[in-house]
Amino acid sequence: MTEALIGALFVFVLASFTGFEVINKVPPTLHTPLMSGANAISGIAVIGALVVSGPRDWNVSVILGLIAIILATINVVGGFLVTDRMLQMFKKKEVV
Amino acid sequence: MIDFLPTGIQLTYLVAASLFIVGLKQLGSPATARNGNLLAAVGMLLAVVATLLDQQVLNYEMILVGLVIGSLIGAIAAQKVAMTDMPQMVGLLNGLGGAASALVAVAEFWRLMGSSQAIPIDANISMLLDVFIGGVTFTGSMVAFAKLQGLISGSPITFPLQQPINILLLVGFVVGSAYLIATPENLPLFLALVGVSLLLGVLFVIPIGGGDMPVVISLLNSLSGIAASAAGFVVMNNMLIIAGALVGASGLILTQIMCKAMNRSLVSVLFGAFGKAGVAGGSTGTQGDKAVRSIDAEEGAMMLGYARSVVIVPGYGMAVAQAQHSVRELGDQLERMGVEVKYAIHPVAGRMPGHMNVLLAEANVPYPQLYDMDDINPQFDQTDVALIIGANDVVNPAARHDSASPIYGMPILEVDKAKQTIVIKRGMSTGFAGVDNELFYKAKTTMLFGSAKDVVAKLVSEVKQL
Numbered sequence: 020m021t022e023a024l025i026g027a028l029f030v031f032v033l034a035s036f037t038g039f040e041v042i043n044k045v046p047p048t049l050h051t052p053l054m055s056g057a058n059a060i061s062g063i064a065v066i067g068a069l070v071v072s073g074p075r076d077w078n079v080s081v082i083l084g085l086i087a088i089i090l091a092t093i094n095v096v097g098g099f100l101v102t103d104r105m106l107q108m109f110k111k112k113e114v115v
Numbered sequence: 116m117i118d119f120l121p122t123g124i125q126l127t128y129l130v131a132a133s134l135f136i137v138g139l140k141q142l143g144s145p146a147t148a149r150n151g152n153l154l155a156a157v158g159m160l161l162a163v164v165a166t167l168l169d170q171q172v173l174n175y176e177m178i179l180v181g182l183v184i185g186s187l188i189g190a191i192a193a194q195k196v197a198m199t200d201m202p203q204m205v206g207l208l209n210g211l212g213g214a215a216s217a218l219v220a221v222a223e224f225w226r227l228m229g230s231s232q233a234i235p236i237d238a239n240i241s242m243l244l245d246v247f248i249g250g251v252t253f254t255g256s257m258v259a260f261a262k263l264q265g266l267i268s269g270s271p272i273t274f275p276l277q278q279p280i281n282i283l284l285l286v287g288f289v290v291g292s293a294y295l296i297a298t299p300e301n302l303p304l305f306l307a308l309v310g311v312s313l314l315l316g317v318l319f320v321i322p323i324g325g326g327d328m329p330v331v332i333s334l335l336n337s338l339s340g341i342a343a344s345a346a347g348f349v350v351m352n353n354m355l356i357i358a359g360a361l362v363g364a365s366g367l368i369l370t371q372i373m374c375k376a377m378n379r380s381l382v383s384v385l386f387g388a389f390g391k392a393g394v395a396g397g398s399t400g401t402q403g404d405k406a407v408r409s410i411d412a413e414e415g416a417m418m419l420g421y422a423r424s425v426v427i428v429p430g431y432g433m434a435v436a437q438a439q440h441s442v443r444e445l446g447d448q449l450e451r452m453g454v455e456v457k458y459a460i461h462p463v464a465g466r467m468p469g470h471m472n473v474l475l476a477e478a479n480v481p482y483p484q485l486y487d488m489d490d491i492n493p494q495f496d497q498t499d500v501a502l503i504i505g506a507n508d509v510v511n512p513a514a515r516h517d518s519a520s521p522i523y524g525m526p527i528l529e530v531d532k533a534k535q536t537i538v539i540k541r542g543m544s545t546g547f548a549g550v551d552n553e554l555f556y557k558a559k560t561t562m563l564f565g566s567a568k569d570v571v572a573k574l575v576s577e578v579k580q581l
Binding site for chain 2: 030032038041045046047055057060061063065066067068073078079084085089097099103104105
């Protein structure tokens with residue numbers, strides 16, 4: 020295994036533990052928004068898509084990358100907006 | 116200047132990753148949730164902009180077109196979707212994320228095929244993992260979406276030799292992967308493995324039925340994160356690895372919570388095909404000698420209007436009938452008459468984690484009025500009327516004492532302890548688990564038959580006339 024891969028594995032494991040710690044004890048009211056917010060974050064795949072569709076020529080790889088960009092962006096934008104829409108409703112009630 | 120750029124990009128990633136962590140943390144508390152979502156969105160924007168500055172990324176026009184198309188579709192979908200359709204929406208978005216991750220691996224494989232250098236083993240393993248997890252997430256989410264949208268039957272779809280076929284495919288994937296690692300430049304084999312992953316995603320979700328959807332949706336959510344992480348290993352990008360791992364962990368926590376709320380292990384949800392088992396082992400078929408008491412809306416309104424305390428228990432039936440606004444109206448009207456109104460929410464009521472909370476929030480029910488199972492159960496003793504709207508298995512007392520019942524051991528809302536129980540239901544059909552509900556035959560229980568929306572609307576007008 021290369022050094023880069025080892026480093027990446029460290030990052031992965033530590034980030035997973037961070038995730039478990041950060042998202043402990045979420046009240047049921049927020050289960051859906053948490054899920055859809057996290058869902059939007061998983062659209063981070065858009066970055067991988069940007070990298071693979073980087074070269075300035077037309078080939079299968081770039082085309083697949085561009086499709087991935089579209090799909091991931093729908094995931095990101097749709098996810099964050101829909102989460103905000105939900106949380107807005109939760110907020111309104113506090114005032115009432 | 117040019118030398119500083121890579122460092123700058125990495126540092127921006129670091130900021131973005133921190134924003135994701137803080138954002139997720141804030142999403143865990145009602146007061147800060149909206150801000151948390153915003154922080155995460157800012158993190159995402161930073162990450163995208165930083166990546167665009169990367170020297171390998173030159174194809175600006177097309178990339179921008181892609182980003183704009185995706186943003187438009189995403190924004191319109193997020194605006195248009197009805198709150199009752201939220202489970203499908205989450206499923207669909209999840210699937211797109213998984214597909215994007217898988218496509219990254221396929222594109223990378225294609226690029227490496229075209230280049231003169233050999234594909235290193237570790238890159239190959241990363242790509243295979245990415246394709247597998249991303250592919251399963253994609254088709255699995257699409258099947259979940261189709262089920263929730265009603266495009267295909269929501270009940271478990273099983274066929275003979277289902278498990279052997281799944282295992283065979285899984286083994287096939289592992290063997291094929293091993294072969295691909297031994298002989299890296301094999302495009303047809305790689306594409307075949309992509310196909311197997313997609314097929315496995317379908318087969319993995321079709322035998323899982325409606326009531327288990329909260330588990331499946333949160334598990335797919337977790338998988339989409341892990342897929343993104345795998346994509347991070349493919350292009351060796353820490354940003355992807357971190358964000359994906361965070362999502363993977365959060366999805367796993369939710370999955371655990373959902374499984375616990377049903378007292379079932381993840382394995383039994385995934386491979387149990389609930390509805391079928393219920394018919395075989397359940398205490399069904401004896402309803403002939405039991406009588407139900409049916410009342411009309413006027414009587415129901417009397418019981419509610421003259422009660423001191425009412426607990427409303429919503430279930431998937433309320434979501435299907437889109438009755439949440441009428442329910443809120445009923446609650447308000449009762450409160451005006453001096454009745455104490457509470458809402459009892461079972462963790463797996465509906466089709467995704469927190470489904471009922473979202474719907475009631477849309478109808479402007481103040482969330483301090485919503486009670487979790489553990490908080491409300493001790494209070495049913497002092498409750499005059501429990502009003503059950505489209506919930507079934509989560510209020511079945513058999514879960515407490517009938518060890519032959521497939522839902523035995525599942526924590527339930529103990530509505531049978533209330534002085535009276537009114538059940539609004541379309542008919543006497545069983546719930547998702549396929550078990551007869553003994554609650555309906557109890558002396559204290561009365562049934563109000565009809566669609567939740569109509570019945571509740573009638574109740575509202577009758578209560579007003581009291």
